[in-house]
Amino acid sequence: MRDIDKIIIHCSFTTLEMKTTVKDVKHWHVDDNGWSDIGYHIFIDVNGNTFTGRPITKMGAGVSGHNKGSIHICYSGGATRNKDGSLNFIDTRTESQKEALIDMIKYYKIQFPKAIIYGHNNFANKACPCFDAKKEYREISNMFNHLVK
DSSP: OOOOOOEEEEEEOOOGOOOHHHHHHHHHIIIIISSSSSSSSSSETTTSEEEOSSSSSSSOSOOOSOOTTTEHHHHHHHEEEEEEEEEEEEOOHHHHHHHHHHHHHHHHHHHHHHHHOEEEESSOOOOOTSSSSSHHTHHHHHHHHGGOO
């Protein structure tokens, strides 16, 4: 198994109305970008349903320079449409998505207790995931410290 020290949260930068699926994201990553697979390990749809993307045993492709020891979780959303049709970054997480994110983070923290939770924006000049994941999940990051050997 890979040595994991980061759990990185992402958004798909799509509107909730688009109802983006894991298949959509895989299409963008594989067919449009030419990657070998979807970049994220977990995808959470607008209803809070979780889907496996890239196998956890394989390095993800979510943040350049920070993929080796990380797990990438992406939620569908993170954007609203402006009147001119352009997209605007904003936290659009539904309550179901918030619950699913917490469940997935806790699940991986039990397996990888030394992992710290970050947002993509902690490593790149990006708005993604449209909220301060490191701050919001700080308590969970620290919750399993007693399991670190």
